[in-house]
Amino acid sequence: MVAISVQNINKKYGDIQALNNISFEVRQGEIYGIIGPDGAGKTSLFRILTTLLLAESGTAKVDGLDIVKDYKQIRNRIGYMPGKFSLYQDLTVEENLEFFATVFNTTIKENYDLIKDIYSQIEPFKDRRAGKLSGGMKQKLALSCALIHKPTVLFLDEPTTGVDPVSRKEFWEMLRNLKEQNITILVSTPYMDEAMLCDRIALIQEGTFLQVDTPDNIIERFTEILWAVKSAEMFRLLNDLRQYDPIKTCFTFGEVHHITVKEDLKMEKLENYLKEKGHVDIEIYPMKPNIEDCYMQLAQKVAI
Structure with missing residues (x-):
């Protein structure tokens, strides 16, 4: 089953072509990586697929829903972790999680099984303000908030940028555990070594996909x-x-x-x-x- 389907997406900012005729499909329960440097178009693509930005042309579906016509339904079904830490810095860890659960008409208790492996690592700091957390702890809190409503598709835009190597490794172990729960994960990263941890990848440069395949198959073609x-x-x-x-x-x-x-x-x-x-x-x-x-x-x- 296809979880994300993208056909001929184009996006421009003035004279700059941020996305150039992008097409790809992500299968349900797959970890799919968009790999490329800063400025390659990764964030624009993620913002379009999460219904936060309109494309100039092209179509896309997430979980079978059209990103323009069905944007409200999509927002209830997906989890989105943007590249920049965007939680409420003055709220505590627990308050942030409770807030996001409330937004999606659920509770921490209702979906705790989904986030317990992640949240248990930061629960000892539940009364600490989010702005006072380390990079790795912020990352775990942001992921917990993105998962609290039990999304079917998870969008992670450069989730490990600026995070220490140990936290990066832990984070990818969390993603593998989420995959086992049949959550589809679309992740972007500038770190080429993280590409090997994905089921399939798309290498992107200046808004264009250079190649799409499994990491091993891409290496074999060298x-x-x-x-x-x-x-x-x-x-x-x-x-x-x-x-x-x-x-x-x-x-x-x-x-x-x-x-x-x-x-x-x-x-x-x-x-x-x-x-x-x-x-x-x-x-x-x-x-x-x-x-x-x-x-x-x-x-x-x-x-x-």
């Missing part, structure tokens, strides 16, 4: 020869690699540079070139691509 390179002077190394003709692309990934190379380039030849440039402590070795490598390859093709 066609380039990929090496990792490092030396004692990484910044100078980056410039020298980008100026070397047999290298197609070069990007920094943590402590190494990832490069794609022409088929006839040998590692020994590249090492000799770098030695001639005065580099020392040179390391070159083949790499298996990750989602970020795939994204950069697809983005480069679009740019060309």
Whole structure:
């Protein structure tokens, strides 16, 4: 069963095309990721699908309901966690949760089973004002408020941005538990590593989907020869690699540079070139691509 269906959605802000002919479907009970950097169009898409913004053209259905004609019904069936913490900072944890339950004509007690694994972690701080919580605690409270009315579809717009790595891991464990309860989850993130935690993903750049598939299938389609390179002077190394003709692309990934190379380039030849440039402590070795490598390859093709 299809939980979200989007056909040819377009959105402009003045001369800027925020969304360009976006189409996709999300199956019921699926974790579907929209993966891309800031400014790619993720938030505009989420605001349209949650009935907070109108598209210039195109249609979409959420839980079988039209986002324009049936917007009131949709708002009762979905949970939405925007990228910016938007709960009431002066209300306590418990007061925020009670408020959102009241808005949807329910109670904390009625749907406590759905949120207990999440809310139990912040319940010891239920009398603390929301504005005084840590990033991870705010995240758990926002998710609890988005779930308190037992939605069928959950929209999470960059939910882990600015949150520490431990809280990010905990958050994704919560999402997997929610999936087991047959809740459909559409999540956006700029973190490429989180893409591997989704059932399917759409890579987005400048309002256009570059590719849609499972993370593993996208990685399998990577066609380039990929090496990792490092030396004692990484910044100078980056410039020298980008100026070397047999290298197609070069990007920094943590402590190494990832490069794609022409088929006839040998590692020994590249090492000799770098030695001639005065580099020392040179390391070159083949790499298996990750989602970020795939994204950069697809983005480069679009740019060309």
